[in-house]
Amino acid sequence: MAVIALYYVLKALSKFFCLLPEKAAYIIGDAIGSFTWLLVPQKRKKMALNNARHGLNITDAEALTIVKKSWTRFGPMIVEVMRFPIMCNNMNKYIHIVGRENLDAAVKLGRGGVIAAAHSDNWELLGGVLAQNGYKLVGVAQEQSNRGADRFINEYRAMIGMYVMYKYDVRSMFKMIADGWLIGLIMDQDAAEDGIVMPFLGRDASCAHGAATIARRNNAPIIPIFITKGPGRTHNIIIDKAVFVGKTRDKHGDIRKATAILTKKIEEHIKKYPSEWFWLHDRWKSVERHRATKTYT
Numbered sequence: 001m002a003v004i005a006l007y008y009v010l011k012a013l014s015k016f017f018c019l020l021p022e023k024a025a026y027i028i029g030d031a032i033g034s035f036t037w038l039l040v041p042q043k044r045k046k047m048a049l050n051n052a053r054h055g056l057n058i059t060d061a062e063a064l065t066i067v068k069k070s071w072t073r074f075g076p077m078i079v080e081v082m083r084f085p086i087m088c089n090n091m092n093k094y095i096h097i098v099g100r101e102n103l104d105a106a107v108k109l110g111r112g113g114v115i116a117a118a119h120s121d122n123w124e125l126l127g128g129v130l131a132q133n134g135y136k137l138v139g140v141a142q143e144q145s146n147r148g149a150d151r152f153i154n155e156y157r158a159m160i161g162m163y164v165m166y167k168y169d170v171r172s173m174f175k176m177i178a179d180g181w182l183i184g185l186i187m188d189q190d191a192a193e194d195g196i197v198m199p200f201l202g203r204d205a206s207c208a209h210g211a212a213t214i215a216r217r218n219n220a221p222i223i224p225i226f227i228t229k230g231p232g233r234t235h236n237i238i239i240d241k242a243v244f245v246g247k248t249r250d251k252h253g254d255i256r257k258a259t260a261i262l263t264k265k266i267e268e269h270i271k272k273y274p275s276e277w278f279w280l281h282d283r284w285k286s287v288e289r290h291r292a293t294k295t296y297t
Contacts (some may be wrong), residue, residue, distance in 0.1 A: 033075025055201030128160025
């Protein structure tokens with residue numbers, strides 16, 4: 001019952017934010033972000049500050065400013081998700097796409113593709129905007145532990161045009177990319193034992209290689225795409241040139257090289273827009289905990 005109840009609570013909140021004038025909705029969103037920052041455990045704040053300080057080579061004061069903005073932006077982000085029933089009617093009103101020619105060139109190859117994205121700004125908008133601009137896109141999602149929340153967010157992703165599948169459905173990913181779909185992967189989190197260890201913001205981290213693995217098997221391009229904050233309540237989608245995975249006898253080496261290129265692009269984006277990335281995620285934890293066990297490759 002609690003699971004079902006949460007779904008309907010979220011739906012009610014969505015209706016509330018849709019009824020409000022846009023300005024009032026975002027005032028509440030900003031307040032939510034500021035208030036919840038006070039509730040973040042000090043241990044996690046300390047970890048995030050350490051990550052930002054070392055990753056960006058900045059002072060404690062600068063790190064605090066960046067980490068706080070990194071968290072408080074979730075207030076307006078939540079409001080935007082809640083307002084999807086309004087935004088879905090004209091997503092381009094809120095989004096400006098830069099570098100669309102790079103995505104078009106990759107699609108014209110006729111081999112599908114992999115979109116490599118990051119948890120930057122409001123990544124929930126990214127797939128919907130591309131879908132509404134005519135691109136066949138599959139968003140690969142992490143299944144939420146609460147079924148009510150999972151039902152809500154996937155329903156709203158579908159509302160703005162996304163086709164959603166869970167990340168464990170690898171067989172379907174291969175099939176859909178072979179059919180010309182773009183597979184959207186967010187690849188900036190700690191990949192634990194499944195990842196490839198390589199430098200990321202000054203320290204070794206376990207990096208997800210799914211994009212390179214899928215692309216290599218299907219001879220498909222990987223298109224790095226990021227979303228950033230624009231003027232007012234708008235956003236910019238930045239589309240980079242495609243990355244191609246080599247196909248030599250050294251499969252592991254091919255995948256590693258492509259993953260290193262993508263990781264570097266994510267790193268460069270974070271350095272350019274540091275307050276838009278999620279610093280409170282412990283990106284380096286698995287390598288730091290398990291390096292001595294030689295778990296990683």
